Amino acid sequence: MTLRYLTAGESHGPALVGILDGLPAGVPTDLDGIRHELARRRLGYGRSPRMNFELDRIEILGGVRHGLTLGSPVALVIHNTEWEKWTEAMGIEAPEDPDALQATGRGAALTRPRPGHADLVGMQKYDFDDARNVLERASARETATRVGLGWFAKRLLRHVGVEVLSHVTRIAEVAVGEEHPLPGPNDLDRIDEDPMRCLDPDVSQSMQDRVDRAKSERDTLGGVVEVVVHGLPPGLGSHVHWDRKLDTRLAAALMSIQAFKGVGVGDGFGSAAVPGSVAHDEILPGEDGRFVRKTHRAGGLEGGMTTGEVLRVTAAMKPLSSLMRPLSTVDTATRGPAEAITQRSDVCAVPRAGVVAEAVVAMELASALLEKTGGDSLGEVTRNLQGYLAGVDRP
Amino acid sequence: MTLRYLTAGESHGPALVGILDGLPAGVPTDLDGIRHELARRRLGYGRSPRMNFELDRIEILGGVRHGLTLGSPVALVIHNTEWEKWTEAMGIEAPEDPDALQATGRGAALTRPRPGHADLVGMQKYDFDDARNVLERASARETATRVGLGWFAKRLLRHVGVEVLSHVTRIAEVAVGEEHPLPGPNDLDRIDEDPMRCLDPDVSQSMQDRVDRAKSERDTLGGVVEVVVHGLPPGLGSHVHWDRKLDTRLAAALMSIQAFKGVGVGDGFGSAAVPGSVAHDEILPGEDGRFVRKTHRAGGLEGGMTTGEVLRVTAAMKPLSSLMRPLSTVDTATRGPAEAITQRSDVCAVPRAGVVAEAVVAMELASALLEKTGGDSLGEVTRNLQGYLAGVDRP
Amino acid sequence: MTLRYLTAGESHGPALVGILDGLPAGVPTDLDGIRHELARRRLGYGRSPRMNFELDRIEILGGVRHGLTLGSPVALVIHNTEWEKWTEAMGIEAPEDPDALQATGRGAALTRPRPGHADLVGMQKYDFDDARNVLERASARETATRVGLGWFAKRLLRHVGVEVLSHVTRIAEVAVGEEHPLPGPNDLDRIDEDPMRCLDPDVSQSMQDRVDRAKSERDTLGGVVEVVVHGLPPGLGSHVHWDRKLDTRLAAALMSIQAFKGVGVGDGFGSAAVPGSVAHDEILPGEDGRFVRKTHRAGGLEGGMTTGEVLRVTAAMKPLSSLMRPLSTVDTATRGPAEAITQRSDVCAVPRAGVVAEAVVAMELASALLEKTGGDSLGEVTRNLQGYLAGVDRP
Amino acid sequence: MTLRYLTAGESHGPALVGILDGLPAGVPTDLDGIRHELARRRLGYGRSPRMNFELDRIEILGGVRHGLTLGSPVALVIHNTEWEKWTEAMGIEAPEDPDALQATGRGAALTRPRPGHADLVGMQKYDFDDARNVLERASARETATRVGLGWFAKRLLRHVGVEVLSHVTRIAEVAVGEEHPLPGPNDLDRIDEDPMRCLDPDVSQSMQDRVDRAKSERDTLGGVVEVVVHGLPPGLGSHVHWDRKLDTRLAAALMSIQAFKGVGVGDGFGSAAVPGSVAHDEILPGEDGRFVRKTHRAGGLEGGMTTGEVLRVTAAMKPLSSLMRPLSTVDTATRGPAEAITQRSDVCAVPRAGVVAEAVVAMELASALLEKTGGDSLGEVTRNLQGYLAGVDRP
Secondary structure (H helix, E strand, O other): OOOEEEEEOOOOOOEEEEEEEOOOEEEEOOHHHHHHHHHHOOOOOOOOHHHHHOOOEEEEEEOEEOOEEEOOOEEEEEEOOOHHHHOOOOOOOOOOOHHHHHOOOOOOOOOOOOOOOOHHHHHHHHOOOOOHHHHHHHOHHHHHHHHHHHHHHHHHHHHOOOEEEEEEEEEOOEEOOOOOOOOOOOOHHHHHHOOOOOOOHHHHHHHHHHHHHHHHOOOOEOEEEEEEEEOOOOOOEOOOOHHHOHHHHHHHHHHOOOOEEEEEEOOHHHHHHOOHHHOOOOEEEOHHHOEEEOOOOOOOEEOOEEOOOOEEEEEEEOOOOOOOOOOEEEEOOOOEEEEOOOOOOOOEOHHHHHHHHHHHHHHHHHHHHHHHHOOOEHHHHHHHHHHHHHHHHOO | OOOEEEEEOOOOOOEEEEEEEOOOEEEEOOHHHHHHHHHHOOOOOOOOHHHHHOOOEEEEEEOEEOOEEEOOOEEEEEEOOOHHHHOOOOOOOOOOOHHHHHOOOOOOOOOOOOOOOOHHHHHHHHOOOOOHHHHHHHOHHHHHHHHHHHHHHHHHHHHOOOEEEEEEEEEOOEEOOOOOOOOOOOOHHHHHHOOOOOOOHHHHHHHHHHHHHHHHOOOOEOEEEEEEEEOOOOOOEOOOOHHHOHHHHHHHHHHOOOOEEEEEEOOHHHHHHOOHHHOOOOEEEOHHHOEEEOOOOOOOEEOOEEOOOOEEEEEEEOOOOOOOOOOEEEEOOOOEEEEOOOOOOOOEOHHHHHHHHHHHHHHHHHHHHHHHHOOOEHHHHHHHHHHHHHHHHOO | OOOEEEEEOOOOOOEEEEEEEOOOEEEEOOHHHHHHHHHHOOOOOOOOHHHHHOOOEEEEEEOEEOOEEEOOOEEEEEEOOOHHHHOOOOOOOOOOOHHHHHOOOOOOOOOOOOOOOOHHHHHHHHOOOOOHHHHHHHOHHHHHHHHHHHHHHHHHHHHOOOEEEEEEEEEOOEEOOOOOOOOOOOOHHHHHHOOOOOOOHHHHHHHHHHHHHHHHOOOOEOEEEEEEEEOOOOOOEOOOOHHHOHHHHHHHHHHOOOOEEEEEEOOHHHHHHOOHHHOOOOEEEOHHHOEEEOOOOOOOEEOOEEOOOOEEEEEEEOOOOOOOOOOEEEEOOOOEEEEOOOOOOOOEOHHHHHHHHHHHHHHHHHHHHHHHHOOOEHHHHHHHHHHHHHHHHOO | OOOEEEEEOOOOOOEEEEEEEOOOEEEEOOHHHHHHHHHHOOOOOOOOHHHHHOOOEEEEEEOEEOOEEEOOOEEEEEEOOOHHHHOOOOOOOOOOOHHHHHOOOOOOOOOOOOOOOOHHHHHHHHOOOOOHHHHHHHOHHHHHHHHHHHHHHHHHHHHOOOEEEEEEEEEOOEEOOOOOOOOOOOOHHHHHHOOOOOOOHHHHHHHHHHHHHHHHOOOOEOEEEEEEEEOOOOOOEOOOOHHHOHHHHHHHHHHOOOOEEEEEEOOHHHHHHOOHHHOOOOEEEOHHHOEEEOOOOOOOEEOOEEOOOOEEEEEEEOOOOOOOOOOEEEEOOOOEEEEOOOOOOOOEOHHHHHHHHHHHHHHHHHHHHHHHHOOOEHHHHHHHHHHHHHHHHOO
């Protein structure tokens, strides 16, 4: 049984919670490392000022002892530092005076569902009169849990030499070129220091200008991130069944991120536009008996399996749905026309969405690694992987 | 427990087999319907002549009685009509004389893995000396099983008024416009009659010309298909957990198809290139008290759930990896350089890949429908759905 | 997707945590109800004094708002009220001075694995030098989480008229008769008030005497509990696949409880000892057109499905493995012989194990109910169930 | 991803089908081996004469080439040799003349559900008028598929030195003693040669006498089987989560077998009747540095994991529900009283049920083994296991 996890928690509820089962024992764990990863999720140019206050207070409640995982499920809690403002509006227990609650700002039922959000259909599906019952869970704040749990997957991967990173390749119509250089395993700090998390400083400046313009137009922007993984062994995933292909699982993981609308492996949609003679990665004998590739078009995946080359996947994020200028909607209480609530909002969340994308990719890769190696302790995982690689390289 | 299925069988083995569990009782079933669907998977311009001989001999071995599903798992077998040519090369039992087998054309070990296929990494992962042990299963022939099983999902969906269809929107650099009209529920026959399964006859002609050119250049072509679904109720899928979002599951299903490298929901990657003010579907009060949308940019999905609008997903297929002109590779027996085998190949498989895409989309939608409605008979599914829709429309 | 849950937390760690996904919206939730259920898990004669101090401080961190479930995953935290004593021995972060920690009572490595526990094999599997890394998670304290989450399942079942209860039928060689009366839906309070949770006061007294004797002998006792469920509709579970049979799932759930070694459905092992002519429940036309049964030997399950009769399952618990008199073991540090640690221990945990058994049975039944009915709100679940039952009763 | 499988097929349908996914490549496979295993499922004293004609015609349609598994899903078909008699009554396609079909013996709707079978509740759940739609799938004939697929699990286990066998310990009130000797790894042939599959010839004779008497009384008998497994490594399964405990999974697998009503691990219900001082297996230093046990009460499982000792589980089968003398039932067409159909039936199916029990136990053990070792080829599985065992034995 490989990695599986559940997350819980509403955006303004007391906390976000995640449980991750399936890690081997012995993965080095430190809270500062997780905090740092969560802070990376707040990176980016054009963030709303309120984001600065979203400091994360975290606890690990299970699965770790003395800085090492125990093999038992890991429980991570990310407390809501503004919970005291929300104890009534988001209270667990039934309010003593529901009418009084409705009269408060935060407690009033939300009946004007925002286009582009889960609000309307969530109300229909779950038979709610108040969109807050939907949007609190649908919020992208949930991804903090995945970033926190994904840190463990990254830490496991790092132990066997695998590094997962991301960068931004497009903001609206501003994009790096098709043949942009790939970030190397040591480029992450440099990327994180750029306000757009873009590898190319010139393109980054254009992206920032574009964000400034959108801000002045009270608009929002989407974009594209690329996740790049170095150091993978060949043979993670499998061609034998559709749901065991790594492509399948990576596409699921990436598309599950809030506001993501597209996923590509390697050249992705671009590979549909070129002929076969220039679409594949020819194989050559390399030094020391290994096989190497001329190109990296396939993104490090063939037949649903890692090839051992650099893995590369892209994902498209739509512009944020909460605009500073109102979109048309309905009032579900009156069933008449209305304007969707406008609220202070970020202009562009793409830079930090890349950090979420790293997390979910790391989770799928760590899971596929453990399926390949088995093993219940870090030493066993490593020994089994080395035994396999010895056979691949010196058959 | 909702729909789950396993498929088995190698491309030149005795048969392909699929088992589908979770269908309610009472789904009308006829073998001719399945045969017709499988024949649709052979559609398309520029098919290799051998495809004409690939007639499907099918059997249902369980789960159906007297033209209706029984609620028990459905077993479908698609026999290999050329099995008699392969009984030695693909024999189940150990050959009496392995050396003699190696001396035959079909039985000789394949040691020159083809770039773009599972061949090389499959050999490494499973410790094989013969790429045939990999490619027989990795072959896209497996999708026939999914089309056959997907027919049951479509049949169930049709019973509640849902129609799944697909069309081709791009072949290499030839594409329909961004604002192309969507095919309606009755357009499928017209699409199937077009050699490219393209809705626009002029674009289709350009696509055919492009295929002709590729053929003369001994090259192959990829493209993009769009799956369009009419008649869905709102609220299939859920926003509450990442793996219950319908986007997640559709992305997984589509990316799992052989040679697929990209997936988009609604405007997909295009939605990353426009500002938020024109990226969402505003909500309006419609006639008879229902809510309607001004636009269809989101592809009929918000917050991981169907909105009740037309569902629209796109998927990108890379060019076929088996070319008529050789790609560079290695010989795994000698570890030196080699040329990949060239073989008679189709130029372009995109038109029929759309039929596969329909099947896997239908499977996920039927599964999500059954999660919403529960029910063990077709009558119970329908009654539960109608009860839900009555509440949505007249709250 | 039906009910699924993960639990985390070590016995002396900061807290136990559980996440339950799949509940419909609208299940009435109150913390006092959960606290009461957790208190029931501390019932029983012959409890160790330390149990009295094990008061539960609980929090719900997600999935509930204003006293109703939201359809999103429910997160429950049960804090360890003695955590301050264990912050060093069970600290999450690496200790500053590991040697000093070893010198403390709680922090010293445990190297004498206790027979009957996970200690030894857990150390081998996970490559640990300290049995505490195993026993903290293997402890039956984990069942508190399951009782807490199971409360939600019970609450859902109650809404549709289903009541789950348990009683003790055997302690060591003291047992109620084979033909004992079954507790009715209103007998739970009376059972809980009995020190042994036994329905028959005379047998309860004998059980208490037996516990007293065991205590004087520094020994421990096991026993048998029976879970009885009233009000179930027919047709939960399914005969069509082995893992969809309700018997399968109930057996798994019950056997998963710490120290449980046997499970029976209906007459269980007793049904193996009688001929077929007296082993089955004949069917009769009842009043108002329903069908009724002469007997209840099958335990309310036929073909892996509820029959609509009273459901009845039994489970056997072995005596507690932590005795006040030492068992022989080894010291894993020296690999020589040793005595297992003796510790203050309960004599008999069977009465409260029945409460855990109720919880896991309720979880499987609620899951099977939701598979039958579908539905995302309590109203939808109920409407769908009623529609089904109308057809069963008046076909 | 470990072993998973689906089965399909009705008792009198064209065939039974199973697909097993998750086997590593290289498992030696021969059809005669599978045929022999299926023949073992027909063993036993007091079989109905018709059983002699139930010869199995099998095919492997995928997942095996040249006598070795490919790592891809294995598809097994067991043809119904009497299919030609059933082509109308069990035809896949809608009958041309349904009324004429009703007039035939096999084709007439069955409306008198048999107590002890899935008949009645299956009709209610799936909204059927004809019990045949239920009983064809609920029949124990389905277990042939599990025996066939289980053969692969056994074959894998054998490769690493694990042997799974079973014997009968009770038929009605005739039982071997509590302290009966356990069969060794080489006793299987001897057990199979006994008409009751009982290790003790004297007890076997009493069992046969008991069967003779039941036959003369037109009655049926149940009993108990014990599955014994030699050669297991320690550490399969896990204590860290309830559904990863091997006890959980073995209980599920055994209880899923048709007519099974009870499951025990080790001493099972017997362990509930003895005090703790004699209920556990004390640990001793053994020769060559390994640890050994004084007793085998726990059945080779502690904390949900194999201990490396002999694994021992028991399962109780109720008497067959199809008697030669009629049980009372109802006619669902009239809703009035009726007699259940009597039919030629076996008196006792316990001996062969042991073979089914072996299969499902082998499946769970092989799955747990692969979770421990990972690996995609038999060589990799073995290498990883040996690396682990070296650490356990010489830490």
